[in-house]
Structures are given as structure tokens and as C-alpha cells.
Amino acid sequence: MSRELVILNKENSRQQRTKEKMLNLAMYILAKNPNASLNEIAEAAEVGRATLFRYFKSRKQLLHELVVEADKKLEKATRPIIEKKLSARDTLEEFIRVLVPLGASFHFLNSEQINSEDSGIADLYRNQLIRLRELSERLKAENVVAADVPLAWIAAVLDNLIYTAWITVSEGDIATNDAPGLVLRSFLTGLAPQSMNKTNPRGFS
Amino acid sequence: MSRELVILNKENSRQQRTKEKMLNLAMYILAKNPNASLNEIAEAAEVGRATLFRYFKSRKQLLHELVVEADKKLEKATRPIIEKKLSARDTLEEFIRVLVPLGASFHFLNSEQINSEDSGIADLYRNQLIRLRELSERLKAENVVAADVPLAWIAAVLDNLIYTAWITVSEGDIATNDAPGLVLRSFLTGLAPQSMNKTNPRGFS
DNA sequence: CTCTTCTGATACTTTAAAGTCTCAAAAGAG
DNA sequence: CTCTTTTGAGACTTTAAAGTATCAGAAGAG
Numbered sequence: 225m226s227r228e229l230v231i232l233n234k235e236n237s238r239q240q241r242t243k244e245k246m247l248n249l250a251m252y253i254l255a256k257n258p259n260a261s262l263n264e265i266a267e268a269a270e271v272g273r274a275t276l277f278r279y280f281k282s283r284k285q286l287l288h289e290l291v292v293e294a295d296k297k298l299e300k301a302t303r304p305i306i307e308k309k310l311s312a313r314d315t316l317e318e319f320i321r322v323l324v325p326l327g328a329s330f331h332f333l334n335s336e337q338i339n340s341e342d343s344g345i346a347d348l349y350r351n352q353l354i355r356l357r358e359l360s361e362r363l364k365a366e367n368v369v370a371a372d373v374p375l376a377w378i379a380a381v382l383d384n385l386i387y388t389a390w391i392t393v394s395e396g397d398i399a400t401n402d403a404p405g406l407v408l409r410s411f412l413t414g415l416a417p418q419s420m421n422k423t424n425p426r427g428f429s
Numbered sequence: 430m431s432r433e434l435v436i437l438n439k440e441n442s443r444q445q446r447t448k449e450k451m452l453n454l455a456m457y458i459l460a461k462n463p464n465a466s467l468n469e470i471a472e473a474a475e476v477g478r479a480t481l482f483r484y485f486k487s488r489k490q491l492l493h494e495l496v497v498e499a500d501k502k503l504e505k506a507t508r509p510i511i512e513k514k515l516s517a518r519d520t521l522e523e524f525i526r527v528l529v530p531l532g533a534s535f536h537f538l539n540s541e542q543i544n545s546e547d548s549g550i551a552d553l554y555r556n557q558l559i560r561l562r563e564l565s566e567r568l569k570a571e572n573v574v575a576a577d578v579p580l581a582w583i584a585a586v587l588d589n590l591i592y593t594a595w596i597t598v599s600e601g602d603i604a605t606n607d608a609p610g611l612v613l614r615s616f617l618t619g620l621a622p623q624s625m626n627k628t629n630p631r632g633f634s
Numbered sequence: 635c636t637c638t639t640c641t642g643a644t645a646c647t648t649t650a651a652a653g654t655c656t657c658a659a660a661a662g663a664g
Numbered sequence: 665c666t667c668t669t670t671t672g673a674g675a676c677t678t679t680a681a682a683g684t685a686t687c688a689g690a691a692g693a694g
Contacts (some may be wrong), residue, residue: 238670259464261651272672277653363565370622376602377611378620382587406582414619415583416577443640477642480684580688
């Protein structure tokens with residue numbers, strides 16, 4: 225008769241791919257509209273509603289897995305950067321580069337929509353906030369950001385610029401490759417023309 | 430027997446005040462969480478759920494009135510500025526000053542949550558977008574913003590900075606009076622120190 | 635104080651989305 | 665091709681929020 229009763233993901237099976245597709249599209253849809261119905265998500269992922277429920281026993285669990293997923297992606301993207309022990313300025317630059325394409329995950333984890341109950345999740349959320357705050361502190365300490373700017377403002381602006389970039393790209397209004405440069409530039413020197421002798425901050429053109 | 434069957438708002442009656450309280454709190458709550466339940470809104474406004482339904486026959490109508498309200502407020506705040514025919518730079522400054530305190534209305538009207546169906550509303554929404562876009566265009570034309578920055582990015586950043594300011598203030602993280610300055614500064618010159626040389630400009634302490 | 639208006643509480647119905655179940659058929663593996 | 669796994673469709677139940685109705689009592693006007 226049949227084998228295992230447990231659904232075991234076998235390396236890179238069909239199940240694995242289906243699940244990933246659902247997670248990806250769910251992230252995409254929910255980042256844009258946090259209260260999208262499971263119907264919309266299933267439709268976007270091109271699977272039946274039943275399949276969604278086969279892999280996630282409830283909306284809550286889907287959300288949970290998305291958060292864990294988002295955390296994993298962000299961790300994987302940012303840890304190598306931190307380990308390079310660059311200057312705050314260079315860390316910022318590399319952070320922006322990797323975070324803009326992860327805008328959905330990033331904003332998703334940063335948004336408060338989720339943290340209600342679910343103790344384990346609150347930690348990931350808190351970690352994320354702490355990371356942002358730490359970077360903000362270093363930027364101030366190393367004089368990359370002016371001393372008189374409140375920490376809360378630095379973190380909030382960074383978060384929002386990254387999310388704005390992601391959404392603007394995903395709606396086709398600006399080019400993917402322009403986005404990180406625009407974020408860095410907006411954040412550090414603003415959008416006014418660099419009238420004086422200011423040199424273009426390195427790297428971004 | 431009793432008088433009018435129609436509920437007629439008599440200048441500044443109790444009804445008037447109740448309704449305004451509900452509209453204000455609804456705006457506040459919904460700006461933070463677009464899918465808050467009517468229960469939460471009623472609670473925040475300190476009225477019974479029944480009263481909410483007395484004044485707004487459905488959630489949809491509440492939303493509708495909120496949009497109209499938001500549009501009125503924004504119109505009232507910005508029209509005088511436009512009529513002054515200032516430079517783009519000064520217009521921007523005055524816009525930011527009046528829009529930050531109206532952050533909830535502003536972002537509410539700008540968010541896409543609503544525009545579904547309801548033809549009349551779509552117009553207000555479109556007008557709002559056009560106003561933002563026009564300002565962005567003028568900023569570019571008058572060289573307040575660098576020529577190579579995409580219009581979509583200017584408008585998006587402006588929208589988001591204003592909303593971020595409002596929410597940061599309303600959560601108590603930055604002072605009300607600091608907010609417009611931070612927005613203008615972030616937008617035009619960014620958060621980096623304004624000094625010419627990279628090393629500490631202020632010498633020792 | 636008296637009479638009317640307005641409100642809050644509560645119990646009720648309706649609706650839309652969440653969640654369950656079944657089955658036939660598509661997709662893969664051998 | 666055959667046999668097994670996995671899926672999509674759709675019918676069904678449950679749940680939570682939307683929406684309705686009623687009524688007793690608070691608030692306000694004269």
C-alpha cells in the first residue's frame with residue numbers, strides 16, 4: 225500500500241516547488257495588501273485553494289512560515305555583509321543593495337501586521353528592528369549621518385526608502401538597477417542637485 | 430407626533446460633534462491599519478457600534494465619507510499655498526508644513542485601499558496623485574530636484590516621507606515641531622552631515 | 635422637572651472569508 | 665503503459681465581522 229503518511233519534502237520534489245511558489249507569491253501579494261484573501265493568494269500562485277490548505281493548515285500558519293522565511297532570507301543576505309566588518313558607510317551601501325530586491329520580505333517582517341500573539345515570531349521581528357537600529361547608531365557614530373538626526377527618524381526613513389524602492393520597481397515605475405542607487409542617494413544627500421564640488425559617492429552612478 | 434424624519438445636522442449640534450469624533454478617530458485608526466474592524470473604530474471613538482451604523486449605513490459609506498473629508502482638508506490646506514504662486518522650493522516647504530499634521534488624511538487618500546469601484550472617489554484619488562506629480566514636475570523644472578531623478582521616485586519619496594513623519598510623531602518617537610524640518614531636510618539634502626570635508630568638521634569637544 | 639432626542643448595550647441575521655472534505659483527473663516514476 | 669502521488673474543482677461547514685432591530689436610560693432643551 226501507500227508509503228509515509230507524513231508529508232516529507234524530498235530534497236527538490238514537486239511538493240517542494242509547489243510550496244515555494246506559494247510562499248513566494250503569498251509574500252508578494254501580502255506585501256502589497258496585508259489583508260488579501262487566501263483566494264487571491266491561491267489564484268496568484270496558480271494553485272487551487274485546497275492545495276494552499278494542504279501545505280498550510282491555516283492562514284495563521286502561512287503567515288508564520290512567511291515570517292520565518294523572510295527572516296531566513298534577510299539573515300542570509302545580511303550576515304556576510306556584517307562579517308566583513310566594513311565601515312558603517314559601506315555596510316549601509318551593501319545593505320541597501322541586497323535589501324531592495326528583498327523589499328517584500330523586508331517590509332513584511334517590519335510591518336506590525338503580524339507580531340500579535342505568536343511568541344516565537346515577536347523575537348524575529350524584534351531582531352529585525354534591532355539590526356536596523358544598530359546600523360542607524362553606527363551611521364551616527366561614524367558621522368555618516370548628522371549627529372542631530374533622531375535615531376527613530378533614521379531607521380524609519382531607511383525602512384521606508386527601501387520599501388518604496390521595491391514597490392516602485394515592482395510596479396514598473398523605475399528600473400531595477402536604478403533603485404539601490406536612488407535609495408542611497410536619497411538617504412545620504414537628498415534629491416537636490418549636487419551643485420557644489422561634492423563628488424559622487426563612490427560606487428553608485 | 431415627532432418632527433422631521435430626516436437626520437438634519439443643525440449647525441453645531443451634538444450629532445455634529447459625535448459624527449466628527451467618529452470620522453476623526455476612524456481616520457486615525459484606519460491610517461494605521463486599513464483593515465481595522467468597525468468594532469475597533471467604535472471603541473476608539475468611544476461610541477457604541479450601533480451609533481456608528483446610525484451615521485454611516487455601511488463600512489463602505491464610512492470609507493467614502495472619510496475620503497471626501499480627507500480631500501476637503503487637503504484642498505483647504507493646500508489651495509492657499511498654490512494661490513500664493515511661490516517658487517517650487519517655497520511651495521514644497523509650505524506643503525510639507527501643512528501636510529505632515531494631515532499625514533493620516535494624506536496617506537489615506539493616497540493609499541490604493543479605497544479606489545476600487547465608487548467612481549466619484551477615483552477622481553479625488555486621481556486629483557491627489559496629479560497634485561503630487563505636478564509639484565514634482567515643478568521641482569524638477571526649477572532645478573530644486575536634480576534632473577536625472579525619475580518623477581515617480583520624487584513623488585513616491587515625498588509621499589512616504591510625509592507619512593513616515595506623521596506616524597513617527599503619532600507614535601511619540603519624534604517631536605511634532607521637528608517633523609516638517611526633518612522631512613524637508615531628508616528630501617532635499619539627505620541625512621549626511623552638511624560639511625565639506627569627510628573628517629570631523631567640529632574639531633574636538 | 636418634563637419631554638424629546640440621542641446613545642449604548644445587547645441580541646439577532648446576513649455575508650464573506652476561513653477552513654474541511656471528497657473525488658476525478660493530471661503529472662510523474664518506473 | 666500502469667501505478668502512485670499530487671493537484672484542482674467544487675460542495676460543504678464554521679467563524680468573525682458586517683449589518684439590523686429593539687429598548688431602556690443618559691443627555692439636553694425648555
